[in-house]
Amino acid sequence: MEPPDAPEQFAPHLRATLALDWRLPSLRADLEAASSRPFAETGAQEDYLTHFDLPAHAPVDDARGPRFRLALALVRALADSGAALTSARLEETQSLLMGRPVHFRQGEAFAHRGTHRYRYTPDLEATFARKVEEDARDGCHPVAQATRLYLDLCFFHPFPDGNARAARLWLEYVLRRAGLPTPALHPLVLHPKRPGDTESYVRFARRMARAIAGSAAPCQNAS
Numbered sequence: 208m209e210p211p212d213a214p215e216q217f218a219p220h221l222r223a224t225l226a227l228d229w230r231l232p233s234l235r236a237d238l239e240a241a242s243s244r245p246f247a248e249t250g251a252q253e254d255y256l257t258h259f260d261l262p263a264h265a266p267v268d269d270a271r272g273p274r275f276r277l278a279l280a281l282v283r284a285l286a287d288s289g290a291a292l293t294s295a296r297l298e299e300t301q302s303l304l305m306g307r308p309v310h311f312r313q314g315e316a317f318a319h320r321g322t323h324r325y326r327y328t329p330d331l332e333a334t335f336a337r338k339v340e341e342d343a344r345d346g347c348h349p350v351a352q353a354t355r356l357y358l359d360l361c362f363f364h365p366f367p368d369g370n371a372r373a374a375r376l377w378l379e380y381v382l383r384r385a386g387l388p389t390p391a392l393h394p395l396v397l398h399p400k401r402p403g404d405t406e407s408y409v410r411f412a413r414r415m416a417r418a419i420a421g422s423a424a425p426c427q428n429a430s
Contacts, residue, residue, distance in 0.1 A: 219403025220362035294336035349385035390418030
């Protein structure tokens, strides 16, 4: 049974992300530097999957790796075709990722061994769909859009499982669609992101922008 006093993560995140000026004026120089970086295949997703996501001794029949690669291929194809971000495409990709039909969660969710709680309200799915689709059209810098979508997938916690993987996938979609390379993901995943703390959101965006600006040449051994 989940602890009833687990801190609720969604409400403070929603207040913060709606209050923040996602033009990120304090990061202008960092965003410009990121924009100057040409697109390259960095293999960042494959590297994270191999070295950080799968267990060190994953069984031969572990399907998480192949499913992730299928979902990644779809996300990249959507980005390369210029396809719009929609909640239906999020669900389609999540179904590939999980190997079964996936829809928006229909109750409270817990993560981090029950220490984080994500509330549920009847209008949550519509709020999420409207927000991510409107955000994708608002003209903010791709790093800002990628940061915001990553955090929404973490803190709306829209799916019963696999939200962290979805956040990584769709971060790449936003950057790739804008012609920017995906930087190394492990430092971003480890970067502190506190729900409701707008300063930590801005720091995350800064770290991403600087990682893109200094991103290495394409990975030669990504599979």
